Amino acid sequence: MTRAEDTRERILFGAEEVVLRDGVAHLTLEAAASQAGISKGGILYHFHTRAALVTAMVQRLSSSFDADLEREGGLSGRPGAFTKAYLQATFGSSGEVAEGRQRRLGAAVIAGVAADPELLEPLRERFVAWQHALVADGLSPASASLVRLAADGLWFTELLGLAPLEEDLRSSVRDELLAHLDSALAPHPAPTASQARTGRGTRHPRGGKNAP
Amino acid sequence: MTRAEDTRERILFGAEEVVLRDGVAHLTLEAAASQAGISKGGILYHFHTRAALVTAMVQRLSSSFDADLEREGGLSGRPGAFTKAYLQATFGSSGEVAEGRQRRLGAAVIAGVAADPELLEPLRERFVAWQHALVADGLSPASASLVRLAADGLWFTELLGLAPLEEDLRSSVRDELLAHLDSALAPHPAPTASQARTGRGTRHPRGGKNAP
DNA sequence: GCGGGTTTACCGTCTGGACGGTAGAGTCGC
DNA sequence: GCGACTCTACCGTCCAGACGGTAAACCCGC
Structure with missing residues (x-):
């Protein structure tokens, strides 16, 4: 649980990193994966599809x-x-x-x-x-x-x-x-004088x- | 000249259309082309690269x-x-x-x-x-x-x-x-009365x- | 407290398709 | 017949997702 959620966080964080550094066009599953220190398969375990990853972001x-x-x-x-x-x-x-x-x-x-x-x-x-x-x-x-x-x-x-x-x-x-x-x-x-x-x-x- | 500029306009217009209707992800040269009623090659004549098209937009x-x-x-x-x-x-x-x-x-x-x-x-x-x-x-x-x-x-x-x-x-x-x-x-x-x-x-x- | 089974978490490879860009052959107005 | 313009293949690359595998973590009866 904790383990998995931690990885999830790292993936999301890494994805943001990629977008900011390289632009959205370069946000591929592989790019996000390597940024998070994980494999592409690993990402797809947590987010069944690319759209799911973006939605989570x-x-x-x-x-x-x-x-x-x-x-x-x-x-x-x-x-x-x-x-x-x-x-x-x-x-x-x-x-x-x-x-x-x-x-x-x-x-x-x-x-x-x-x-x-x-x-x-x-x-x-x-x-x-x-x-x-x-x-x-x-x-x-x-x-x-x-x-x-x-x-x-x-x-x-x-x-x-x-x-x-x-x-x-x-x-x-x-x-x-x-x-x-x-x-x-x-x-x-109720205008108070000078105020x-x-x-x-x-x-x-x-x-x-x-x-x- | 007029002919070309007209086509250029139609391409840009079509590209905007595609983005609004289908989202940026679907803005491909082919999509923009068919929207403008032209072929992909036709687009690439006017804009040597995809980036040039976007820049023009x-x-x-x-x-x-x-x-x-x-x-x-x-x-x-x-x-x-x-x-x-x-x-x-x-x-x-x-x-x-x-x-x-x-x-x-x-x-x-x-x-x-x-x-x-x-x-x-x-x-x-x-x-x-x-x-x-x-x-x-x-x-x-x-x-x-x-x-x-x-x-x-x-x-x-x-x-x-x-x-x-x-x-x-x-x-x-x-x-x-x-x-x-x-x-x-x-x-x-210079406060003018009721104003x-x-x-x-x-x-x-x-x-x-x-x-x- | 140990072995068999199940689940969780992840890896590496492969493939089908899409897409940008190229090459070259028309077409048509002037 | 030339030059502006447009078309139809075609190539190479990139990428999402599928898939099969693996290794550790976790039950759970006994």
Whole structure:
């Protein structure tokens, strides 16, 4: 049991490694095998088909993000907590280590979409669930969705290396999103003298339903 | 000439079609060929190698977006114009038609990253240029980048079908981003009576450099 | 506590098919 | 009749998956 699960982990880890290093096109069973220090037959014992391997990679990704959300307090039930957790889980606390992990996990998506779009189905379902949680988080749906889009955008651009933001700009954006989030939490803040009201633009714009 | 360019277009169009319908894995020369109503040899006349085909798809994507930016007035030089154009070009004016086009063009990215990450190099350069233009657009770098991330996030989630926003939520978010953008343009708005001031949260947070 | 049987975990080889790319022979407009 | 364009074989390679084998781990009656 422990033995087998350990090997499984090594295989998944190795597969991610291959994708990041050589690109998805080079993710063959043999490549993943040798990366994990195992034979091709060995891989096929754990994953009956190549698609099964990729699926496992994708599932690993979404459950990892779920864990992050919980660790960031997204399930506390406090209004805005989920959105904030979504933001923090994506932007990460310390950018250095997190980035590698983000990219590592993103490799799964790349592998998934490359192999066959329908392998992303389980991931799609998770995204729908997250979107549900976001719009029902106590903020206006638009504000929560805005935060989500920005977070997803960050992840995406860093994943593909499409002009990812520099460290300091990145944290400025995060701060700005956090501020936006706070202001969206208190739409009618009974303006207390000098404390600037940051509201408006975030009064509830009709009760949005959620993603398809 | 016209004849050849026409065929070239048909090939690129067909290739996108295949990616969207069957997934990147099925984008073979033969598949693209038969989609374009041509033979494999015919394709190889126009694109000496498969990589050349994918590269052309990617270039088509970025120049198309550049055209959108210009059409949206992004090159007017007015402060904030580029950021606004970036936003509008991504969110599109009418969501129906635009979405198909977005996905169609996104197919190129998928194809690129799947085949070989380094085929995205030209696209990376474009992204860097856009990011440059954004941070130098007259708003705070963080505000401009925030808008960019949200736009990229929208594109990405719609591309992969990862819980894309519904039509009305989508436009709510766009409106909120536009409001954010306006407020970032006028950081010290000399509050004119009842007109709500939407500022703060966007005062310039140090002069961020731009992406690597 | 030992031998026979079963399961688990893995290995190495083989094959059928797909795919990128090549060679060369048309075809057709000008 | 030339050159741009397109076609039809064809080759070599690569890879997923099948398959048969092996060796250790684990029962389990006795």
